[in-house]
Amino acid sequence: MLDELQPIAAATDLSVAPEYRRPIAIVGAGAIVDVAHLPAYRRAGLDVRGIFDLDHERAKTVAKTHGIPTVHGSLEELLASDVDVVDVAVPANVQPGIVHQAITAGKHLLCQKPFAEDLTTARHMVTAAENAGTKIAVNQQMRFEEGIAAAIAMAKAGWLGEVTTFSFDVNIVTDFSSWEWLAKREKLEVWYHSIHYLDSVRALLGNPVRAYAVGSRTPGQKVTGETRTMTTLSFANGTNAILHVNHENRTGDAHAAYRIDGSQGSVKGTIGLLYDYPHGRPDTLTVNSAEHTDGWLNYPVTRRWIPDAFAGPMGSLLRAIATDGEPETSGRDNLGTLALVEALYRSMDSGDAQRPEESAP
Incomplete structure (x- = not known):
């Protein structure tokens, strides 16, 4: 092993x-x-x-x-x-x-x-x-964060068979007003937070051909922009990505997880930093592969998103x-991430799915 x-x-x-x-x-x-x-x-x-x-x-x-x-x-x-x-x-x-x-x-x-x-x-x-x-x-x-990088490496190496879904489920508290320059931004959550998840998805799956999102604000929030988003991405080969991100969790049960599913297994992890930002806790990662493991196997994640992944x-x-x-x-690769962000805001405004510009033929 x-x-x-x-x-x-x-x-x-x-x-x-x-x-x-x-x-x-x-x-x-x-x-x-x-x-x-x-x-x-x-x-x-x-x-x-x-x-x-x-x-x-x-x-x-x-x-x-x-x-x-x-x-x-x-x-x-x-x-x-x-x-x-x-x-x-x-x-x-x-x-x-x-x-x-x-x-x-x-x-x-x-x-x-x-x-x-x-x-x-x-x-x-x-x-x-x-x-x-x-x-x-x-x-x-984020694509260099140890757990994310290991999960993507397992998927690329075929541990999961044919990848079917990449998902993020994040339900936390983020006081965006701590950054004064962010407090009045009308476009907030996707531009300044979920862009991390979107780029990580692209690191594995490439550019989607269809992007749909809804964004919302909650009563009493301190900042102007959207603080909750739900996103679905569709890829040419039939793979999908799903993101649910909420920054106004007011009940103390923080949750920040991701999962990659495939025809022969799954890998799932947690983003420890987000459970008590900026202090956080250790990340976790576990994989279940029909070919490589006997049930769920814990993968040792020894580094943190902040500061380690910044190297x-x-x-x-x-x-x-x-x-x-x-x-x-x-910079050229990142045009795909920015095109995806722009497509998601167009989707929020129109109510319809959009095709990111960098995916257009």
Whole structure:
């Protein structure tokens, strides 16, 4: 059994070989950089040389905490440095301007998700990077979370036979008002949370040909946008994905689970972080495969979504730079995720299923 699990474990490996590592600079010093990006990079042995934030004092505090030697006084100063990999960790509405400046400066980029607030803007960034010969990746790190990555690896390796359904069932409390810039967003849950699940589904199943969603708000919620969504996705081969996500659970029985079903088995797991965010609890994963297990087998998940999975997109970008390949979560790949998000909002508005643009013939 250990021999059979080795390729699954290898698919979840977040280590970055020394020959792929190169200095990194970060634009943005918010909480996600402090608690996720930088701890993950430290564990992966990556070298962060500089940081810039409009709040210079905040940048100095984060730099001191994480041993970053240079706090840049401006974006232009950072882009003039000899660091050629830049991690942009800012809200989507201000990201494109920074990205275009960085591309002009010849930098390779890891961009925050959402990549952009609309598909057209995202396409412009991808085209600009490709024309300049720079690599661009998006920080869609959930597909690198150990349990999700192992589940996808098992499905791709045929452990489940022919995959029939990928589902997420998340019923939690999220105080989106803690992020002031999110509180007034009219489009909220899918853009800023379920986009993680959608990207993970795409990592296994590719682009759907049909997307349907409903979104709702609950009485007394603190934020403007939708906080509950129900989504169904249909794929050309007959596979389906189902997502039920609620952020207004007021009864204390949090639940955050996913499951992949196939003709020869199933794999199911829990997302521990969401049970008591941001503290969370360990993730779980268990698999039942007609060919590989005798009943349900627990798979040991030893890492967390935050911070560990954040090493995944950066590691993939660094490998792509070194080998002249494509990052797993490249900007071009992420166009499929953004097209899906836009299709779901069109579905909410129209009441009808929609075809994502990146799936169109």
